[in-house]
Amino acid sequence: MEIAHPTYRPDVRVRSTRTKKVLENAFWYLILTLIALGTIFPFVWVFFTSFKGPSDPIVSVPPQLFPKEPTFDNYIRVWNQLPIPWFFFNSILVSCGTVVLNLIFTSLAAYPLAKMKFKGRDAIFFLLLATFIIPPQLTSIPSFYLAVKVFKYYDSILALIFPALATVFNIFLLRQAFRSVPNDLIEAGKMDGASELRVWWSILLPVVRPSLATAAIFTFVAQWNDFYWPSLMLHTREHMTLQVGLVAMQGMMTSDSRGMAAGVTMTVIPIIIFFVLLQRHFVRGLGGAVKG
Amino acid sequence: MTKKFSLTPYLFLSPALVVIATFVLYPILAVVYFSFTKYNIATPAVWIGLDNYKELLTDDIFWLSMRHSFTYLLVTPVLIVLCMALAIVVNRQIPGINAFRAIYYIPVISGSIAVGISWRLMLDTNGLLNGFLLSLGILKEPIQWLAEPAYTLPIAMLLTIWMGLGYYMMIFLAGLQNISEDLYDAAQIDGCNAFQKHLNVSLPGLRPQFVMVAVVSSLAALQVFNEIYILTGGLGGILNSGFTVVFYLWRKAFRLQEAGYASAIAIALLVITLAFSIINIRFLERGTERE
Numbered sequence: 001m002e003i004a005h006p007t008y009r010p011d012v013r014v015r016s017t018r019t020k021k022v023l024e025n026a027f028w029y030l031i032l033t034l035i036a037l038g039t040i041f042p043f044v045w046v047f048f049t050s051f052k053g054p055s056d057p058i059v060s061v062p063p064q065l066f067p068k069e070p071t072f073d074n075y076i077r078v079w080n081q082l083p084i085p086w087f088f089f090n091s092i093l094v095s096c097g098t099v100v101l102n103l104i105f106t107s108l109a110a111y112p113l114a115k116m117k118f119k120g121r122d123a124i125f126f127l128l129l130a131t132f133i134i135p136p137q138l139t140s141i142p143s144f145y146l147a148v149k150v151f152k153y154y155d156s157i158l159a160l161i162f163p164a165l166a167t168v169f170n171i172f173l174l175r176q177a178f179r180s181v182p183n184d185l186i187e188a189g190k191m192d193g194a195s196e197l198r199v200w201w202s203i204l205l206p207v208v209r210p211s212l213a214t215a216a217i218f219t220f221v222a223q224w225n226d227f228y229w230p231s232l233m234l235h236t237r238e239h240m241t242l243q244v245g246l247v248a249m250q251g252m253m254t255s256d257s258r259g260m261a262a263g264v265t266m267t268v269i270p271i272i273i274f275f276v277l278l279q280r281h282f283v284r285g286l287g288g289a290v291k292g
Numbered sequence: 293m294t295k296k297f298s299l300t301p302y303l304f305l306s307p308a309l310v311v312i313a314t315f316v317l318y319p320i321l322a323v324v325y326f327s328f329t330k331y332n333i334a335t336p337a338v339w340i341g342l343d344n345y346k347e348l349l350t351d352d353i354f355w356l357s358m359r360h361s362f363t364y365l366l367v368t369p370v371l372i373v374l375c376m377a378l379a380i381v382v383n384r385q386i387p388g389i390n391a392f393r394a395i396y397y398i399p400v401i402s403g404s405i406a407v408g409i410s411w412r413l414m415l416d417t418n419g420l421l422n423g424f425l426l427s428l429g430i431l432k433e434p435i436q437w438l439a440e441p442a443y444t445l446p447i448a449m450l451l452t453i454w455m456g457l458g459y460y461m462m463i464f465l466a467g468l469q470n471i472s473e474d475l476y477d478a479a480q481i482d483g484c485n486a487f488q489k490h491l492n493v494s495l496p497g498l499r500p501q502f503v504m505v506a507v508v509s510s511l512a513a514l515q516v517f518n519e520i521y522i523l524t525g526g527l528g529g530i531l532n533s534g535f536t537v538v539f540y541l542w543r544k545a546f547r548l549q550e551a552g553y554a555s556a557i558a559i560a561l562l563v564i565t566l567a568f569s570i571i572n573i574r575f576l577e578r579g580t581e582r583e
Contacts, residue, residue, distance in 0.1 A: 025386055028381070028386060031381060032381065032389075032392045035378070035381075035392075035396065036392055036395045036396065039395055039396050039398065039399060039454075039457065039458070040398055040399075042407070042410040042411060042414055043398065043402070043410060045410075045413075045414065045420055046410045046413060049413070058418065058419075059418055059419060059422070059423035062423075063423045063424050063427060104307075105307045105308045105311060106308055108304045108305070108307060108308065109304060109305045109307070109308035111304050112300070112301030112302075112304045116300070116301045116304075118298070118301040118302070121301070124305065124309070127317075128312070131312060131316045131317070133511065133565050133566065133569045134316055134320060134562070134565075135514070135515050135538070135558075137515060137517065137538045137541055137558070138320070138323055138541075138558040138561060138562055139315065139316060139319035139320065139323070140319075140542075140545070141319070141326060141545050141551050141555055141558065142319035142322035142323060144333055144545075144546070145322070145333055146314070146315075146318075146319075148333065162311075162315070163311075163314075163315040165307075165308075165311045166307070166308035166309075166311035166312050168312065171308060196300050196304070200304070221401065224403065225403035225404065225405075227403075227404065227405055227517075227518050227521075228517055228518065228542075232546060243403060243405045246405045246409060247405060247522070247526075250409055250522070250525075251525075257413050257416070260409060260413060261413060263409075264406045264409050264410055267406055268402045268403075271401055271402060271403070272398060272401060272402070274401075275394070275397065275398070275401045279390070279394050279397075
């Protein structure tokens, strides 16, 4: 049939593929939007609930999403009852402190594992590999003992930073990155009289910057969202991180849904902004992590 | 030429190794020791031999927790299927796709505590879900979602799945983007439709990600704690309906001051994890042989 109308055909096909394309895209946008609604709906609902005053029901039949008389009262109440700025301060300090120190420790360790030959390298490598599967909860009992009796950092944020100073995942990630750095580059540095430390700092680290960014983001988010160990360590309100503080809030305001909603909103929005700013790195980072 | 022995590599390694020795290796040895003792962290441990393990064997709550932990592993196949499908859906070049990907990632970023509290608010007896179902006439009476033992574990698992969607989707997406476009073109020339293309090109191409997601999500499922803690208010649910191995470990060690017994639970957890990892490694080796 197509051959029968040689002059007529191209135009029709262009138009029909175009409508087909538009329809297809519309279909995918519908699917994507439905999933997006499912993903963020709880947050949207919590967000609007946090602005509801006493006269706006949390739940009614039929449900009411938007507050009729929006108010900041819930935020003020939560803010007055809990040291929210401290929660943020502690979380930021713990996460940033861990990221900086952890990257120094792990990238130092990754260099010899990637580029040097020495006795015991394979043994160390496999030892590290084996620790991968150790559940963190298993080590929490002796770590608790260490915190209370040995290091005496119980109820301080040092207790969160110290055990996180070196993570096997980051050592492997950076080892993989270092391995892809050409040996010539390192040799050239050594010719110029650079020490190993200098090679590590001025040659290797700048080259693997994307991997460092990945490791930094994942370490930051892991520390920011960690709850199990911080909940064991932190008891004074002013020493709590956001996650532990949120749970403390949940315990305090069991019947105050509007207040809890305000607390959740307050703590989630900054991390979402952080994520949106760094989104590109997240996607690339996950890709890199799997390959490595 | 004999190579001179050099301290340098060891110096580079030592800071990290000291940390890992202190916070991973020492604790493993210590947990093994504690598991043979009566111990409450505050006072010195007293050797009691195999008593903790004997008690474990007849401890109904422990076996219940084990059963729950294994049930929890069901999240892994669900996550694999859903996240692979989701990755295929978002792996298309249409305007605004990055915004959608970012939105799907928001629950991952927000942390299990904030997400868990949001869910708790919605599932409350006076919460949104009941209000919604009542107004549609599906329910006559509100359901106590969080107080009904039969629902504790399924709700926690749903929460885990919901939070994991974005995370594992991103892993699969990264995998999809590594698959050469030529393979899809070749499949098209061979007469594959859209569905067959994914069956014949995407699935085999995603094998490394498949293994990774299986390993990571099943280990995470065995170690689940936060979801249970938040949904049950730290109590583990009515009739211990939310007890998992890790939750029971935590409760024994840090709520009931039975750290010796908890150490024995920890060893059990380690054995399961090891067994699981060996299965996973086997799986992984078979995967790489094929390539």
